[in-house]
Amino acid sequence: MRSFRFWPRSLQGQMLLAIALALLVAQSIGAALVWRAQVERSESSIAHALAFRIIGGALRSEGMDMDRRDARRVLRALRRGDEGPHPMRLVRGEDSGRIDDERDADLEERLAEILAAQSVEIAELEVFRRPVKEDPVAARSVARRLERDIGDPGPPRTVIVAAARLEAGDGWLIARTFDPPRDRGLGGSLILQTILIYVLLVGAVALLLRRITGPMSALTRRVEQFARDPTLPPDGQVAPQGPLDTRRLINAHNRMESRIGALLDEKDVMLGAIGHDLKTPLAALRVRIESVEDDAEREALVRTISDITNTLDDILSLARVGRPSDPVETTELSALVIGVVEEYEDMGENVELGDTQRVVLPLRATWVRRAMRNLVSNAVRYAGGAYVCTAKRDNQAIVRVEDEGPGIPENEIAFMMEPFQRGDPSRNRGTGGAGIGLTLARAIAEQHGGTLTLSNRTDGKTGLIAEIALPLEPKEKPRGRG
Numbered sequence: 001m002r003s004f005r006f007w008p009r010s011l012q013g014q015m016l017l018a019i020a021l022a023l024l025v026a027q028s029i030g031a032a033l034v035w036r037a038q039v040e041r042s043e044s045s046i047a048h049a050l051a052f053r054i055i056g057g058a059l060r061s062e063g064m065d066m067d068r069r070d071a072r073r074v075l076r077a078l079r080r081g082d083e084g085p086h087p088m089r090l091v092r093g094e095d096s097g098r099i100d101d102e103r104d105a106d107l108e109e110r111l112a113e114i115l116a117a118q119s120v121e122i123a124e125l126e127v128f129r130r131p132v133k134e135d136p137v138a139a140r141s142v143a144r145r146l147e148r149d150i151g152d153p154g155p156p157r158t159v160i161v162a163a164a165r166l167e168a169g170d171g172w173l174i175a176r177t178f179d180p181p182r183d184r185g186l187g188g189s190l191i192l193q194t195i196l197i198y199v200l201l202v203g204a205v206a207l208l209l210r211r212i213t214g215p216m217s218a219l220t221r222r223v224e225q226f227a228r229d230p231t232l233p234p235d236g237q238v239a240p241q242g243p244l245d246t247r248r249l250i251n252a253h254n255r256m257e258s259r260i261g262a263l264l265d266e267k268d269v270m271l272g273a274i275g276h277d278l279k280t281p282l283a284a285l286r287v288r289i290e291s292v293e294d295d296a297e298r299e300a301l302v303r304t305i306s307d308i309t310n311t312l313d314d315i316l317s318l319a320r321v322g323r324p325s326d327p328v329e330t331t332e333l334s335a336l337v338i339g340v341v342e343e344y345e346d347m348g349e350n351v352e353l354g355d356t357q358r359v360v361l362p363l364r365a366t367w368v369r370r371a372m373r374n375l376v377s378n379a380v381r382y383a384g385g386a387y388v389c390t391a392k393r394d395n396q397a398i399v400r401v402e403d404e405g406p407g408i409p410e411n412e413i414a415f416m417m418e419p420f421q422r423g424d425p426s427r428n429r430g431t432g433g434a435g436i437g438l439t440l441a442r443a444i445a446e447q448h449g450g451t452l453t454l455s456n457r458t459d460g461k462t463g464l465i466a467e468i469a470l471p472l473e474p475k476e477k478p479r480g481r482g
Contacts, residue, residue, distance in 0.1 A: 011216070012209040019205055020198065027194045034190070042180050047110040050127070050162040053175035054111075055120055057090040058166060091137065091174045093163075101128040104160070111162060124165040129179070135159050138176055156180075215242040219250055226257055228449060230264055274316070282309055311436070333359040333368075333397050333470075334390045340372045341388050350385030351376055357390055359397040361472050363448055368470075371444040371452075372399060374437035375466045379403035383463060396450070396469045404463040407456040416454060438466075445470065 008014050108127040115122055132138045138159035156178035163172045218238045226232055237254045240247040286305050292298040334356045344351035372388075379386035383405025391398045408416055416438055442452040450470035457463045 010213065012206070012213045015209055016202060016206060019202060023194070023197060023201065027190065027197070031190050043107060043110060045180060046160050046177055047107060047114055049177040050111055050160065050175045051114045051118070053090045053177075054115065054122075054162060054164045054173055055118060057092075057173045057175070058120060058164075092171050093174055101130055101161070103127065104129050107160065115164075122164050122166065123168045123170070124163075126163045128161045128163075130159055130161055132157055132159050132178075135161065135176070138178070211242050212246055215240075215246045215250060219253060222257075223253065226260075228447075230261060234258060234261065278312055279309065282312075328362045328364055330360060330362050331365045331368075333361060333363070333399065336365060336369055337372060337388055337390050337399060340369060340376060343373075344376060344380065344386075349380050351380065352385070352387050354387050354389030354400075355391070357392055359390055359392055359472070361397050361470060363470065367444045367447065371441040371468060372401070374441045375399075375401040375468070378437055378466070379405070379464070382406070392472070393469075395472050397472055399468040399470075401466045402457065402463060404457075404461055407462050407464050408454065410456065413454050413456075441466075441468070 008017055104127045108125055111127060112122065112125055115125075130138075132142055138156075142156065158179035160177050160179055162175045164175075165172055215238065222232075222236070222238050225236075234254075234257070237257060238250050240250045240254075242250075282305055286302065289298055289301045289305070292301065337356065338353060341351050341353045376386045376388065379401055383403030385403060387402040389400050391400070438452070438454075445452040445468045448470050450468060453467050453469070455465050455467075457465055
C-alpha cells in the first residue's frame with residue numbers, strides 16, 4: 001500500500017520505529033504540560049501583581065474596613081506572590097479602558113478569586129491586554145528603563161491593565177503590569193532532553209534487538225536455502241547464539257534439518273532399490289516377449305511394459321526432484337525450447353515454435369527439458385498440437401505452451417497438477433496417461449524457484465495455456481550433489 005511504503009519491513013526496524021514514535025508522543029505530551037505549567041505560573045504572577053497594586057490603592061481609599069495589622073498581612077502575602085517585572089504606579093481614572101481593548105476573561109476570574117480570598121470587595125473588575133506602544137503609561141515606563149539600561153533581555157511588548165471599581169459610582173483604580181516573557185530556553189532544553197533519551201533508550205533497544213534479530217536473520221537465510229536445496233552440508237548450519245529462546249530455536253532447527261537430511265538419504269536409497277528391483281525384471285520380461293510368435297500380441301505386451309517403465313520413471317523422477325544430482329549451469333532457455341520443439345517436429349507431431357526471445361539463466365537443463373516435454377506431450381495428447389514460445393517478463397523467464405483443445409473446467413484446474421489426476425477418465429496411457437506429467441513439471445519449476453500455472457485461453461479460442469515462470473536471478477543458486 002502506498003501509505004505504508006516507508007514502513008520498515010524488518011522486526012528490528014518496526015520495533016525501533018514504534019519506540020521512537022512512542023517517545024515522540026510522550027515528549028510532546030510532556031512539552032505541552034510544561035508549557036501549560038509555565039503559562040499558569042505566568043498568569044498567576046500577573047494576577048498577584050495586579051492584586052497587590054489594587055489592594056494597596058484600596059487600603060489608601062476611604063471606607064476600607066481593615067486595620068494596619070491585617071493590611072500588612074495581606075500586602076506581605078501578595079508581595080510573596082508578586083513576580084511581575086518592573087511595577088508601574090497605580091492611577092485613578094473615570095474610564096476603565098478603551099472600546100477596542102481586548103478583555104481577558106480568564107485573568108479577570110483569577111484576579112477576582114485572589115481579591116475575594118483577601119476579603120476585598122470589588123463592585124466591578126475589568127482586565128485588558130494591550131500593546132505597550134498603545135498605552136502611554138507603559139510606554140513611558142519602558143522608555144525610562146531603556147534610558148537607565150537596566151539590562152533586561154528586551155522591552156516587553158504587552159501590558160496587562162486591571163481596572164477595579166470599589167463601589168458603584170466610584171472612579172476606577174487602574175493597575176498595570178507587563179506580561180512576563182516566556183522561558184525561551186525551554187524549547188531547547190526539551191529538544192536536548194529528547195535527543196538524549198533517544199540516544200540512550202533507542203540505542204540500548206537497538207543493541208538488544210540486534211542480539212535477537214541477528215541470529216534470526218541467519219536462521220531465516222538457512223531455512224530459505226534448505227527449502228530450495230535439501231542437500232546443503234550440515235557444516236553450514238547456524239551456530240546457536242543470542243538469547244536463550246533464540247538459541248533453543250536454532251538448536252531445534254538444526255536437529256530437524258539433520259533429521260530431514262537423514263530421511264531424504266534413506267528415501268534415495270529406497271528409490272534406488274525400487275528402481276533396480278523393478279526395472280531389472282521388466283527388462284528380462286521384455287527380452288522374453290520377443291519369443292512370442294503372434295505379432296499383435298507381442299506388440300501389445302511391448303507397449304504395456306513400455307507404459308509401466310515410463311510410469312515408473314515418472315514416479316522416480318517426481319520423488320527425486322527435490323534432491324537432483326546434476327549441477328546448475330548457465331543455459332540459454334530459448335535454445336532449450338527450440339531443441340524440444342525440433343524433437344516433436346522430427347516425430348511428425350504438430351508442434352509449432354512461436355516468438356522466442358533470447359533468455360539466459362542458471363538452471364538444470366535436463367530437468368527443465370523434462371518439464372517442457374511433459375507440457376508439450378499433454379498438449380499433443382489432448383489437443384493434437386502445441387504452440388510454444390519464450391519471453392522475458394518482470395525479471396522472469398517465461399515458457400508458454402498453448403493448444404486448441406477442449407481446455408479444463410475452471411473448478412478442476414487446481415486438481416490437474418496433483419499426482420495421478422488425469423483429464424481423460426480412461427486409464428489408457430494413449431489418452432489418459434498416469435497423471436504425473438503436470439505434477440512433475442510443477443515440481444521442477446518450483447525446484448528452480450519458479451511456478452507453473454494453467455489457464456484457459458481468453459482470446460476467443462478454446463484451449464489451455466501452460467506457463468512456466470523462472471526467476472532470472474535467483475537469490476540463492478541451487479546446488480546439486482554432483
